[in-house]
Amino acid sequence: xxxxxxxxxxxxxxxxxxxxxxxxxxxxxxxxxxxxxxxxxxxxxxxxxxxxxxxxxxxxxxxxxxxxxxxxxxxxxxxxxxxxxxxxxxxxxxxxxxxxxxxxxxxxxxxxxxxxxxxxxxxxxxxxxxxxxxxxxxxxxxxxxxxxxxxxxxxxxxxxxxxxxxxxxxxxxxxxxxxxxxxxxxx
Amino acid sequence: xxxxxxxxxxxxxxxxxxxxxxxxxxxxxxxxxxxxxxxxxxxxxxxxxxxxxxxxxxxxxxxxxxxxxxxxxxxxxxxxxxxxxxxxxxxxxxxxxxxxxxxxxxxxxxxxxxxxxxxxxxxxxxxxxxxxxxxxxxxxxxxxxxxxxxxxxxxxxxxxxxxxxxxxxxxxxxxxxxxxxxxxxxx
Numbered sequence: 001x002x003x004x005x006x007x008x009x010x011x012x013x014x015x016x017x018x019x020x021x022x023x024x025x026x027x028x029x030x031x032x033x034x035x036x037x038x039x040x041x042x043x044x045x046x047x048x049x050x051x052x053x054x055x056x057x058x059x060x061x062x063x064x065x066x067x068x069x070x071x072x073x074x075x076x077x078x079x080x081x082x083x084x085x086x087x088x089x090x091x092x093x094x095x096x097x098x099x100x101x102x103x104x105x106x107x108x109x110x111x112x113x114x115x116x117x118x119x120x121x122x123x124x125x126x127x128x129x130x131x132x133x134x135x136x137x138x139x140x141x142x143x144x145x146x147x148x149x150x151x152x153x154x155x156x157x158x159x160x161x162x163x164x165x166x167x168x169x170x171x172x173x174x175x176x177x178x179x180x181x182x183x184x185x186x187x
Numbered sequence: 188x189x190x191x192x193x194x195x196x197x198x199x200x201x202x203x204x205x206x207x208x209x210x211x212x213x214x215x216x217x218x219x220x221x222x223x224x225x226x227x228x229x230x231x232x233x234x235x236x237x238x239x240x241x242x243x244x245x246x247x248x249x250x251x252x253x254x255x256x257x258x259x260x261x262x263x264x265x266x267x268x269x270x271x272x273x274x275x276x277x278x279x280x281x282x283x284x285x286x287x288x289x290x291x292x293x294x295x296x297x298x299x300x301x302x303x304x305x306x307x308x309x310x311x312x313x314x315x316x317x318x319x320x321x322x323x324x325x326x327x328x329x330x331x332x333x334x335x336x337x338x339x340x341x342x343x344x345x346x347x348x349x350x351x352x353x354x355x356x357x358x359x360x361x362x363x364x365x366x367x368x369x370x371x372x373x374x
Contacts (some may be wrong), residue, residue, distance in 0.1 A: 015303070042294040065243045076369055078369075078372035079370045080367075080370045080371045080372070081371070090271060098199055099256055104202050115310075116303060116306075116307065119303075119307065119310055120303065120306065123302075123306055139296055139342045140218070140348055141346065141363065141366065142370055143368060144346070145339065145340075145343045145363065145366060145367055145370060148342070148343070149339055149367065149370070149371075151334060152332065152335040152339060153332075156328045156331055156332045159327055159328060159331070166204065176328065176332065177371075179328065179329060179332060180267075180332055180336065180371065181334060181371055182265075183265055183266045183267045183329055183333050183336070183374075184265060184267045184268070184336075184364075184368055184371060185265035185267070185268055185368075
C-alpha cells in the first residue's frame with residue numbers, strides 16, 4: 001500500500017486494477033474487489049458507481065489540473081509548449097502510480113468498450129483545453145490544433161512512461177514534445 | 188447532380204445527407220432517402236446496410252488513399268510532413284463535395300452516437316497510419332506521434348475547409364501544417 005492510498009477509496013482502486021490485470025476485467029466482480037480491499041461491497045458503492053468507474057475516476061482531477069496549468073502558463077510560451085507544460089504539471093497526479101497506470105492501460109487495451117470510453121475522455125479533454133486556450137485569446141484553428149497536439153503528446157508520453165522509459169512521466173512528456181519538433185522538421 | 192454521382196449510390200448518398208441536414212438524422216427514414224433519390228428502398232439496401240452507413244461509406248477509401256500516400260512519400264520528408272502530404276493527396280476524394288461534407292459534419296456534431304463512431308474511425312485511421320510508418324522503418328514513439336499529429340492536421344484542416352476558408356481542402360491541410368509549426372515555436 002503506497003503513500004497515495006491511505007484510505008478505502010485508494011485500496012479499492014488498487015485492488016480493482018490488480019484484479020483486472022490478473023484475471024481480466026470482465027471476470028472481476030465488485031465482490032472480488034471488495035474482498036481484496038478488505039471492505040464491504042457497500043463501501044465500494046460509496047465511492048464508485050460500478051467497476052468501470054474505477055478506471056475513469058481520476059479523469060476529472062487530471063482535467064482540472066491541466067486546465068489550471070493552461071490558464072497559468074506564461075503568455076510568452078508558444079501554445080503547444082504551454083499545453084505540453086500544463087500536462088507535465090498535471091503528471092504529478094500519476095507519478096506514484098506507474099504500476100497501476102500500466103494495469104489500467106492493459107485493461108483498456110483489452111476491452112473495446114473501455115477503449116471507446118477512453119477515446120471520449122480524451123476528446124472531451126481536448127475540447128476543454130481548446131476552450132481554455134480561446135479564453136486566453138488564442139483564435140481558431142490555433143486553439144484546437146494546439147489542444148489536440150497537446151493531448152497527443154500526453155498520450156504518447158504516457159505510453160513511453162508505462163513502457164518503462166527512464167525518468168518520470170513529466171520527463172516523458174518533455175521528450176515527446178522535443179520529438180514532435182524533430183518530426184515536424186522543426187529542429 | 189454533380190459529376191461525382193452519376194449512379195444510384197451517389198444519388199442516395201446526396202439525398203441522405205441533404206435530408207439529415209434539413210430534417211434531422213433521427214427523423215429521416217430510409218424510405219425518405221429512397222424517394223428523394225428516385226430509387227426503391229431495396230436499391231438503398233443494395234448499397235448501404237443502414238442509414239448510418241451512408242455517413243461512413245467513404246472511410247475505407249479515404250484510409251486506403253492516405254496509406255498509399257504514406258507508403259509513396261519520399262524518404263527525405265520529415266514524418267509529419269510525409270503524413271500531412273498523404274492526407275493532402277487523399278483530399279481529392281472530397282474536393283467536389285464541400286457542401287455534402289458540411290452536411291455530414293453538422294449531422295455528426297448533432298448526434299453523440301455518431302460522434303463516437305467518428306472518433307473510432309479516426310482512432311483506427313491513426314493506428315493504420317502508424318503501422319504504415321513503422322513499415323517504412325520509423326520507430327515508436329515517432330510513428331504514433333507523427334500519425335496522430337497527421338490526423339489532427341487533417342481534422343483541423345477539414346474544419347477550416349467546411350467553414351469556408353479560401354482554397355481547396357489540400358490547401359487547408361497545408362496551411363494547418365504550417366500553423367502547427369508556428370504553434371510549436373518552430374517557425
